[in-house]
Amino acid sequence: DQQVKQNSPSLSVQEGRISILNCDYTNSMFDYFLWYKKYPAEGPTFLISISSIKDKNEDGRFTVFLNKSAKHLSLHIVPSQPGDSAVYFCAAGGSQGNLIFGKGTKLSVKP
Amino acid sequence: SAVISQKPSRDICQRGTSLTIQCQVDSQVTMMFWYRQQPGQSLTLIATANQGSEATYESGFVIDKFPISRPNLTFSTLTVSNLSPEDSSIYLCSVARDHYGYTFGSGTRLTVV
Numbered sequence A: 001d002q003q004v005k006q007n008s009p010s011l012s013v014q015e016g017r018i019s020i021l022n023c024d025y026t027n028s029m030f031d032y033f034l035w036y037k038k039y040p041a042e043g044p045t046f047l048i049s050i051s052s053i054k055d056k057n058e059d060g061r062f063t064v065f066l067n068k069s070a071k072h073l074s075l076h077i078v079p080s081q082p083g084d085s086a087v088y089f090c091a092a093g094g095s096q097g098n099l100i101f102g103k104g105t106k107l108s109v110k111p
Numbered sequence B: 001s002a003v004i005s006q007k008p009s010r011d012i013c014q015r016g017t018s019l020t021i022q023c024q025v026d027s028q029v030t031m032m033f034w035y036r037q038q039p040g041q042s043l044t045l046i047a048t049a050n051q052g053s054e055a056t057y058e059s060g061f062v063i064d065k066f067p068i069s070r071p072n073l074t075f076s077t078l079t080v081s082n083l084s085p086e087d088s089s090i091y092l093c094s095v096a097r098d099h100y101g102y103t104f105g106s107g108t109r110l111t112v113v
Helices: none
Strands: A010-014 A019-025 A032-038 A045-051 A056-059 A062-067 A072-077 A086-093 A099-101 A105-110 B004-007 B010-013 B019-025 B031-037 B043-050 B068-072 B075-080 B089-095 B108-112
Touching: A010 A019, A019 A032, A019 A086, A019 A105, A032 A062, A045 A056, A045 A062, A045 A072, A072 A086, A099 B043, B004 B089, B019 B089, B019 B108, B031 B075, B043 B068, B043 B075, B075 B089
Parallel strands: A010 A105, B010 B108
Antiparallel strands: A019 A072, A032 A045, A032 A086, A056 A062, A062 A072, A086 A099, A086 A105, B004 B019, B019 B075, B031 B043, B031 B089, B068 B075, B089 B108
């Protein structure tokens, strides 16, 4: 059973608009969450994170929202740029130190 | 963040052979993680490698198939043994400095023919 789910395998957005990537989790013991971006033939690169004690974290064009009661987090990218086109993974972690990843959402930002 | 050098970046191997992947970190880290990403799948943790002790394997992964070495705090290897086409994946190592300091190697793309 997947503990971290990204139900949208792909998302297409027009340049300048908002991209919203969603992630659901099942394990209430997760206490931090991260988003990674992955370009083809490269390893994932860290994007933004949020602790379970917060409900929002913002870094430039990227904002992550956490709804603990719904076990849901989302990544907002505003405004979206063509260079944002990549696969985005959400990940959750707990006390054991390892991360559990979703399957990823492929974002395409069209000029 | 730590800088990780992972090699080889890709390889094509024959069935029944083995491939050893190396990860070198530019600073000492306690925990190193090995992940696999099969086509269309999420990153899946294979094992956690701690220096000075045996690696801890996740369900579905065994030491005979994925032996890991961790001789010091800056280096680890993952060997994928007795290769079959199902082992064709991207393999990634990762290190954790703190909860928000995870970094990944650039990955090893393995194709088994």
